[in-house]
Amino acid sequence: MRQAIEKLGAHTIINVEELGRLSVFLFTVFKSVFSRALRMSEVLKQVAFIGARSMPIVILSGLFTGMVLALQFYDVLARFGSVDLMGSAVALSLIQELGPVMTALMIIARVGSATCAEIAIMRNEQQFDALQCMAIDPYRYVMAPRLVAAIISIPLLTAIFNVIGILGGYLVGVLIKGVSGTAYLQSMIERVVWDDVQMSIIKSFLFAIVVIWIAMGKGFFVHLEKGVSGAEAVSRVTTKAVVASAIAMLFVDYIASSFLI
Amino acid sequence: MANDSESPLIQVNGIDSFYGERHILKNVNLAIQPGEILVIMGSSGSGKSTLLKNILGLLKPATGQIEIKGLDICQASKHELTELRKSMGVAFQGGALLSSLSVGDNIKLPLRHHTNLDEKTISIMTRLKLEMMNLAGFEDLMPSELSGGMLKRAGLARAVIMDPKLLFFDEPSAGLDPVTSAELDELILKLREAMNMTIVVVTHELESAFKIADRITILFDGEIVITGTVEEIKSCQDERVVNLINRTPRDERIDAQQYLQRLTRENQ
Numbered sequence: 001m002r003q004a005i006e007k008l009g010a011h012t013i014i015n016v017e018e019l020g021r022l023s024v025f026l027f028t029v030f031k032s033v034f035s036r037a038l039r040m041s042e043v044l045k046q047v048a049f050i051g052a053r054s055m056p057i058v059i060l061s062g063l064f065t066g067m068v069l070a071l072q073f074y075d076v077l078a079r080f081g082s083v084d085l086m087g088s089a090v091a092l093s094l095i096q097e098l099g100p101v102m103t104a105l106m107i108i109a110r111v112g113s114a115t116c117a118e119i120a121i122m123r124n125e126q127q128f129d130a131l132q133c134m135a136i137d138p139y140r141y142v143m144a145p146r147l148v149a150a151i152i153s154i155p156l157l158t159a160i161f162n163v164i165g166i167l168g169g170y171l172v173g174v175l176i177k178g179v180s181g182t183a184y185l186q187s188m189i190e191r192v193v194w195d196d197v198q199m200s201i202i203k204s205f206l207f208a209i210v211v212i213w214i215a216m217g218k219g220f221f222v223h224l225e226k227g228v229s230g231a232e233a234v235s236r237v238t239t240k241a242v243v244a245s246a247i248a249m250l251f252v253d254y255i256a257s258s259f260l261i
Numbered sequence: 262m263a264n265d266s267e268s269p270l271i272q273v274n275g276i277d278s279f280y281g282e283r284h285i286l287k288n289v290n291l292a293i294q295p296g297e298i299l300v301i302m303g304s305s306g307s308g309k310s311t312l313l314k315n316i317l318g319l320l321k322p323a324t325g326q327i328e329i330k331g332l333d334i335c336q337a338s339k340h341e342l343t344e345l346r347k348s349m350g351v352a353f354q355g356g357a358l359l360s361s362l363s364v365g366d367n368i369k370l371p372l373r374h375h376t377n378l379d380e381k382t383i384s385i386m387t388r389l390k391l392e393m394m395n396l397a398g399f400e401d402l403m404p405s406e407l408s409g410g411m412l413k414r415a416g417l418a419r420a421v422i423m424d425p426k427l428l429f430f431d432e433p434s435a436g437l438d439p440v441t442s443a444e445l446d447e448l449i450l451k452l453r454e455a456m457n458m459t460i461v462v463v464t465h466e467l468e469s470a471f472k473i474a475d476r477i478t479i480l481f482d483g484e485i486v487i488t489g490t491v492e493e494i495k496s497c498q499d500e501r502v503v504n505l506i507n508r509t510p511r512d513e514r515i516d517a518q519q520y521l522q523r524l525t526r527e528n529q
Contacts, residue, residue: 125355125357127359127360130358130419133429134346134351134370134374135342
């Protein structure tokens, strides 16, 4: 029993310590964004990596999410004789919740893992030490462009996810299940208000910060991983970064929803 | 060659350094004179890389003081440290080139960051350094396309691109064939001649150290055993220095009781 409590205590101390370290890291990255002019070429490169190259998976997952939603809502709404409300049901579900969350999950899988591994390898190969010795701030040079690029790209990807999802819902609802096209679009126009879109934007903005923060931070402190080094440490922090950012994103989702709904 | 009448360029006063619980450096004192090539030697785990990291300001010693050009780097502000680092060059063991940039862009990096030179001048200066390192024509390659020796030379080219007066070189010979290693030694000597640099080299290669050093510092288990000229090192009678020079394996006395305990202990 005592051993279990000791273990829990040790674990808590490690986690609190890490949270503190990552918080200071995020603060420093934000500070570096505003300290001097950003390298726009690197920001654009990261926008291409995080944004443009994520388009295929965001479009595909958006399409299927919208299609599945239409199937589910058709089944439920048909029982109440309100299939005409399908457009608003699909759009609201996507805009308020599924769009931001699913996009963030896709970004965690594609960008979060790659960013974490890349930064961890840079650390292992002494590239950050080299930058520091060249009097170049690693936060400003490596981290700040990624943060800015994520903040630009992820809300845009979320918007694309929402639009494609609504289109997927239309394909299944109108073309397969025979719901009236006008009713689908009309109910959406009538019930989706600016506050819903605003919620989507705020959530995706917050998720962008959480996802890129944890991916970069975990990679940056790979050398502090206990008991492992080299390739094994990179693999461990990458796994941890994916899990931690998914959980943190869902936690932030709950908090944001409770304030915004 | 060093001028003893001048005040030291680098002064290390009684530093102690730890990794967790492990005591790595124990009361290390060292003075490096302007214009000299000082080689820090020692076997693996002796603390030489930790000493270098402390001098570079990448690690903070637990106690003691390190002064470079009169600036206490342990107390210096971020701005002071940045200004100091602009006048220093560091060549890392594996080159530490940024993997996302080409060799040329890596070498141009300090110039683009710290000067207002136009791109044409930066390109000429980069090619000059690449020529110096026998890397002409490799400008557009990515670091992943270079061999170990080329990476070290490209790292060295980046370290000297700002024409620093103080250069640090971590393990120039490690993992290289004898010919490439000898070429790098020649390069270090050439750099000192051409640019009148003060050079600090960390290595465990005896031959290389004897060839390039004005003075050698030998570290053993985190303590400095001796700092002296090549002749002084060769004539030193300290058992640890003699063993290092003669490549004698450590004679570790085995306690029978402890040995048995280690063999039979339960896995934790």
